[in-house]
Amino acid sequence: MLQTAQRQSKTKKPKTALPHERFLEAFRWMLLARTLEEKLVSLYRGGLITGGVYIGKGQEAVSVACGLFLKKGDIFAPLIRDQAGRSAFGEPLLDVTRTYLGSRLGPMRGRDGNIHRGRPQESQLAMVSHLGAMISVTVGALMSKRFKGEKGFVGLACIGEGGMQAGAFHEGMNIAAVEQVPLVIVATNNHYAYSTPNDREFACHDLVDRAIGYGFEGYSLDGTDLGACLEVIGGAVKRARAGRPPQLVVASVLRLSGHGEHDDASYVTEEIKREPFACDCLKVAEQTIADLKLVDGETLAEWRKEAATKVDEAIATAQQEAPPEGDKEDWCAISMRNLVDSPE
Amino acid sequence: MLQTAQRQSKTKKPKTALPHERFLEAFRWMLLARTLEEKLVSLYRGGLITGGVYIGKGQEAVSVACGLFLKKGDIFAPLIRDQAGRSAFGEPLLDVTRTYLGSRLGPMRGRDGNIHRGRPQESQLAMVSHLGAMISVTVGALMSKRFKGEKGFVGLACIGEGGMQAGAFHEGMNIAAVEQVPLVIVATNNHYAYSTPNDREFACHDLVDRAIGYGFEGYSLDGTDLGACLEVIGGAVKRARAGRPPQLVVASVLRLSGHGEHDDASYVTEEIKREPFACDCLKVAEQTIADLKLVDGETLAEWRKEAATKVDEAIATAQQEAPPEGDKEDWCAISMRNLVDSPE
Amino acid sequence: MSITYLEAIREAQAKLLRDDKRVFIYGQDVGGTFGGAFKATKGLAKEFPGRVLNTPISEDAMVGTAIGAAIEGMRPIVEMQFADFSSIALNQILNNAGTHYWRTNMPVPITVRLPSGGTKGSGPFHSQSMESIYAHYPGLIVMTPATVEDAYTMLIEAVAIDDPVVYCEHKYLYYHLKADKLPTEGLPTGKARITREGRDLTIVSYSAMVHEALAVAEQLAPEGSEIEVVDLRSVKPLDTDTVLASVARTGRLLCVGESFPWGGVTAEVIARVTAEGFHLLDAAPQRINAKDTPIPYHPNLWSAHRPSAKEIARKARALLRE
């Protein structure tokens, strides 16, 4: 599969990978994520998915950069719009399709759904819905690695501008700085928390100004520009890994979908759609590829086809798999069976 | 009583009160608070107080400035080290002694103790222990006033540098900015949260740098300098009242007591005791009075005596009052009697 | 005309905003043209400018702000996007709102709306029923309306009550439940309703489970069993008298709740009935709750996790045989 192949090639690659190679690699993950999510949306419209579908359209450039610079052993705490980053980090496509399509073989086995999936065993944390809560969890995972004497690791946690207003986010960010763990927080300001525009979310001029108040290093970012995402987020990861203080990156984009696919996003104003940050990062990246002639149109078409094939395969596999069944389920919330309580 | 007299004089005073008058007025509140708290400490040592005694020694200059610029109708949310501010705001001494000495006539009627007292009916909020929680309550009170069409009011909420790390504080501060209410937050960094020094509390260079990330205006302050406290906090109150964005003032002091009187504070380092912020603000103010010859020694001695008399009276009164009794208590947690639930 | 449970909640809020200047609505996405994740405030921001306000994702501050506003005379309604997120506001609800009257003699009339309970595909963090946690602590009224009419009148009453009210509205009922019209009056808070009369077994329930209980009662009627269904309406105060009177008639008690099994409403009802009405019981009182695991996402698991009419019928039959 693509992700396996590329992950290997990533670690094998000489340290001075050509920026263009990185750019193209990232682009392909973005393409895969977009293809996958478009497919999920059409399944959703066809009534084939239970629960919500939440996609990262317009945020793939930021997200892919979050996953791309992490190595085995690093900690990744993605959120709901991080398909590109999850794939780049190494999440198999089957984890996605199995979760959305309700296969009992998925990582959450039908117990949790859609974007809540994760594999903490492989350092991809499984988010709870409560926004902000995963920051301190990432801090703890990093402390653990330090306790165990590991070196050179880093953690990256994603957040939206909405989630940044949650108390848990504040406590997590502050404790990261107190513990001086190698954490990168990538905040994506997509200008809405569900239907709520920025002016009812916060009142500071720029959210990156939060960094100084915690002792983080802060960077702003045009999230529609893949090159910038790779440079800024890659740089933050590098600095955290090298022992610099925790890093905050704030990217500006527009969410190019509803909050979830149930949402027509009619509250998004026409005015904001004309803002520069409203560009589609995938199209911008494609334009860059064309302008710089990084690859030709034929290759692009091939990549597109390849992505579609992989997505179709992963969906077909998951669709053939049995769902979980209530009467076969192991109804036990704890791992130590001898301690199970059994009230009526 | 002193506080009543002075409060009246405060409102009657021409707008251009001489700074010296304000300084002396503030000094007398500080003196009263110090006298009261020293007395409470000695009662505590004599085993005459149930529960803890938490004093504001070393923080009176900051605290008094918090209470002094508020008028009737303003909202005040003091915390545990704000005796000076509470008195200056208009809290009767009897509220304090009745609460500490367990009179049933106190504002909390024996239901809550020591620094938890308040009179929300008179806009002095009664704190819960959970630090940070009172910020948003103050915001709500201010919104209410705006809803009701009131004008020219302001709210002031106190916090320690420790409480600033609580999630509730963050949410409260942010929502204040979103709602653009006339709020002043006065944060006193006394360099310890209980036994925990600053380096395990936060990692930014200066907590005033938090302001910009919320859209607050931020000011730093030497909290040992009464003149500076009056100027900076008075200025913040004036700006908030005039419709400027919410204000954050961060004062630097050293807590000149244990966390509570049960605590010998042996963890406070000798080094920190030699820092400039370790001065006793009361002594500094007294020195200023002497240096500038604002009043003579005799007057000072008289003021001291007056404070002692008032404190003694308030204690004597409270001591004669009956405590609450379990069998006479109204054991009802809600105001609407017809809705009382009565499980066993 | 027909009106859903959700529309009743919207209408109640419209009426409250219309009739009482002290009322405002505060919550994530409640304002603008959007009107809330479930549209319970749809159109209200436009109709009542400045009184239906979007908030940041800050549940603690949302409730704290409401408390402060109530102290200064307003009657805020706070909408949690899902009951599950009220865990973030729990400290303000329990320790600030719940204790305020006791401490200061000043009640805080806030209403916190919790879109509660399970629906298909919602998973562990968008399905919870938290009434038992709020009822455990002193100082709060906890409402759990099961009908369109109650959804309407109880929300109006919640705002009228001077004490803090946790109003648990069931998401499954939002669209599933319809009434012909809205009532002008309802039962008073704290009074349970005998939704269906019967002489053989009392099923005590509340919120969505009332309808499962009713279905079972219908199902067992042809077998000659007459099941009485009691809808608690509010779990705090809990109307012990009505429950006891019913058990006095039937001699048999089954409690059904959708929440987790340890503690909670069903345990509380049984403890009260056995303490005060032990002699009334002809058989051991029984209860049915959800399973003791988080609420699963997959519909197959979800429907096995929550109490079902099938399970209720099985247990009811067993009880009737005893």
Added chain:
Amino acid sequence: MSITYLEAIREAQAKLLRDDKRVFIYGQDVGGTFGGAFKATKGLAKEFPGRVLNTPISEDAMVGTAIGAAIEGMRPIVEMQFADFSSIALNQILNNAGTHYWRTNMPVPITVRLPSGGTKGSGPFHSQSMESIYAHYPGLIVMTPATVEDAYTMLIEAVAIDDPVVYCEHKYLYYHLKADKLPTEGLPTGKARITREGRDLTIVSYSAMVHEALAVAEQLAPEGSEIEVVDLRSVKPLDTDTVLASVARTGRLLCVGESFPWGGVTAEVIARVTAEGFHLLDAAPQRINAKDTPIPYHPNLWSAHRPSAKEIARKARALLRE
């Protein structure tokens, strides 16, 4: 030699730090020369450098950090300064730690220590018993040791358990309770103890209230009443079998808990006993809890608020007469 309940907790932590490299202690003021608000970690920071860490006032992050550390292989012990402040960490405890194994198949072995329960002059926010809230939600073990020996062995076991444990230690017992020495072994978690045998009445209790129950048992013995006292030790899992076996012997049940009266441990015990052991009961099971108000500050009010030996004796006598 004699050792207090508090010292037992300190000794258990010292042993854990000594024996297991994965253990670290995380909480406000636990480190430095200070050793915690109650000195439960006194001296440990010095003895185990870098493993007893002060935290900011950030209960949510304290537990979140512990969860992350546990996911990556550590065994953190989190000290809340008072149980009451765990309301801030409740979301992490219930929704993150409590669900993690169910969701991901990976347990999170954290231990959260809650200094719980009432003492004189502590008031509404430094006196709470929160075991019923944590036991209500799935996924957690909730321990409530009542003796010095249990305080010691159960804390050691708590850290050994792969699942999240909420360890409720009672502040009133800290200094009041002494033992001659520490045991090397204890009863397994989930097993209740018959603290005193009797044939006439079973009093089920846990934590500090066990000692009130014992006092009443002593007091009533000369009257010819033999009271059996069951100490639950952990309220989740709750040892229904031991309770039922005791009720089978005595035919009478009184449950005593210090927490608020609505729901909670005493209701849960009664619901279980009546559901499974209805025929064993010769009289209506009864319960005693604290009153349904916040916990008062003044000693006069506080001692009237919590269950007292006097009240227990009164109710026990009434039950014995039935």
